[in-house]
Amino acid sequence: QITLKESGPTLVKPTETLTLTCIFSGFSLSTSGVGVGWIRQPPGKALEWLALIYWDDDKRYSPSLKSRLTITMDTSKIQVVLTMTNLDPVDTATYYCTRLNTHNNYFDYWGPGTLVTVSS
Amino acid sequence: DIQMTQSPSSLSASVGDRVTIPCRASQSIGIYLNWYQQKPGKAPKLLIHGAFSLQSGVPSRFSGSGSGTDFTLTISSLQPEDFATYYCQQSYSTRALAFGGGTKVEIK
Numbered sequence: 001q002i003t004l005k006e007s008g009p010t011l012v013k014p015t016e017t018l019t020l021t022c023i024f025s026g027f028s029l030s031t032s033g034v035g036v037g038w039i040r041q042p043p044g045k046a047l048e049w050l051a052l053i054y055w056d057d058d059k060r061y062s063p064s065l066k067s068r069l070t071i072t073m074d075t076s077k078i079q080v081v082l083t084m085t086n087l088d089p090v091d092t093a094t095y096y097c098t099r100l101n102t103h104n105n106y107f108d109y110w111g112p113g114t115l116v117t118v119s120s
Numbered sequence: 121d122i123q124m125t126q127s128p129s130s131l132s133a134s135v136g137d138r139v140t141i142p143c144r145a146s147q148s149i150g151i152y153l154n155w156y157q158q159k160p161g162k163a164p165k166l167l168i169h170g171a172f173s174l175q176s177g178v179p180s181r182f183s184g185s186g187s188g189t190d191f192t193l194t195i196s197s198l199q200p201e202d203f204a205t206y207y208c209q210q211s212y213s214t215r216a217l218a219f220g221g222g223t224k225v226e227i228k
Contacts, residue, residue, distance in 0.1 A: 046219060046222050049216070049218065063121060103169075104169045104173075105214055105217065106154040106166060106169040111163065
């Protein structure tokens with residue numbers, strides 16, 4: 001059974017750095033053809049893809065947010081961390097961790113999401 | 121970067137209706153198009169990948185079609201549990217895996 005779960009702060013101040021962790025089970029990033037991605041959704045708005053990391057440590061970032069994002073995986077390959085710098089209230093959103101199937105680059109498993117509010 | 125457009129942003133339908141939800145890409149993406157369903161307060165769920173491949177466990181009343189720039193998600197007979205928001209996502213370019221703005225299917 002594949003599961004993913006996001007964890008991190010629920011409230012962040014403007015200009016601070018956000019660190020979110022995704023812990024997953026049922027698969028490993030040591031398996032080829034697999035990736036882990038982050039997607040966010042501001043309240044009442046559409047989904048926005050943020051970043052991806054592949055089993056071979058290749059990384060992709062949203063062009064509009066690339067300068068603020070860093071995605072890494074730990075050596076155990078069952079945990080991925082997303083860092084976003086210089087937070088702003090517009091970054092208030094539910095952040096989802098997802099598994100990417102690289103066959104057609106689709107997100108086949110999702111975590112429940114974690115709501116992050118940016119406010120002073 | 122490839123932009124995905126979903127219009128209308130909402131539509132009203134009745135149980136039993138055949139519903140079609142369009143999605144358009146700003147450039148040709150072959151069949152690299154995926155569909156997701158999202159219910160309020162829940163994470164999205166994958167329905168269709170590769171434009172027409174039904175994800176395991178998804179009811180057969182859902183189907184996908186199209187290629188190039190124009191795609192459609194069809195629900196052959198709308199069920200009460202299908203009232204939700206539907207998103208398309210292009211997977212042709214991994215430099216920017218863009219989602220469409222979503223189409224909300226509401227009860228008429």
